[in-house]
Amino acid sequence: MPTDTLAAIEASIAARSPFDRATKLRLMVSGQQVGWLPRAHADILRGMGCVLGPEEDTPSGPGVDLLPGRGDFAVRSAALEALARQLADAGHVRGWRNELFAVTPALDAPALAVVERAAARFLGLLTFASHMNGVIRGEPAFWISRRSQTKAVDPGMWDNLVAGGMPHGSDPLATLVRECEEESGIPASLARGVQAHGRIEVLREIPEGVQWEHVYAYDLELPADFIPRNQDGEVAEHRRIGHAALLAIMSAGTMTVDATLVTLDALRRRGWLAAAGDSA
Structure with a gap:
């Protein structure tokens, strides 16, 4: 991946993450x-x-x-x-x-x-949230989602395939399994096959106040023929996407900050950043 693309992504995150x-x-x-x-x-x-x-x-x-x-x-x-x-x-x-x-x-x-x-x-x-990269089995590609224009936070922005805040009394995995069904029509039997990949801290000033969030990151390998289908009206569209197009979305700042961090984490873990400039 070109160094300037990663620099643009990091600059976008930094510009949207002030904290005084x-x-x-x-x-x-x-x-x-x-x-x-x-x-x-x-x-x-x-x-x-x-x-x-x-x-x-x-x-x-x-x-x-x-x-x-x-x-x-x-x-x-x-x-x-x-x-x-x-x-x-x-x-x-x-x-x-x-x-x-x-x-x-x-x-x-x-x-x-x-x-x-x-x-x-x-x-x-x-606050606490669970985010999941939807990885397409056998391909260096992802499913991502676009947030509905009616969302109170980050309307219309690109997001991980599944992402949701953690209500009181829940836990990271239970939150994720619930959101998988609601946001992408992923049944619990498939969602429970996720791989957990730790926690990312987000601390930044936002128009509402402060986002101080511990984001629990997951990957789920999805069958090549799986098509996500939103159930709760909170997702405007899903997109199957390769590296180059995904990096372009992130560098343009049109993906949420937390989803960008979770996506970069997955790309690094899978060794896909170096090859990202060669795939569509």
Whole structure:
């Protein structure tokens, strides 16, 4: 693959991934960091009467407590439900999902509360997602998907064949198996054959606030005659694609940042980057 193509992809990722710690506060609950709260959003929360503690220095930088003095999961969750509604009514969050995300410092830590998914990035909460490269068996090619224009986040952009946020109470594999059926019509019996390939961290400023996400990456080898079929209306189209066209999409910045990272990971692991300039 030409060096300038990879450089263009990396430049696109960097341009879409700014993060200035000076404009963020470490969002804390019970002494544990659960997010990166933009200072401007802290001002909005205080203006709406949300209980935030005073800004304090933590061992790793300025921080603020979310709902200090409320030490119960149910009490915190109820307060965050009311806050999310306020934020939505005021136009600060959009794309209400009726789906709960955990407020937690890590996937394997107990949730400290839950909150409506639409408010997670306004608060800069740590979130979790599963992404899957759809690899065509016997060919150096992929299936990818284009996000529906009605999606609240990254509408119309190219994505991995399957990608989905992880709701509270789920896990990376269960999330992926569910999304496989909904987004691409991949039955659970086939989806459970995925190969796990670790975790990629995304930390960047976005219009909604902050995307701090641990993305669990998977590959699934699909039969050559398999045709994905969307079931939930969240995918506008699927495309079977070779290396050169896929790299062109990524270098143009028309694939989501997290999907680009997951795709590059697969290309590197499979040794396909070097040969990518020779395939269509």
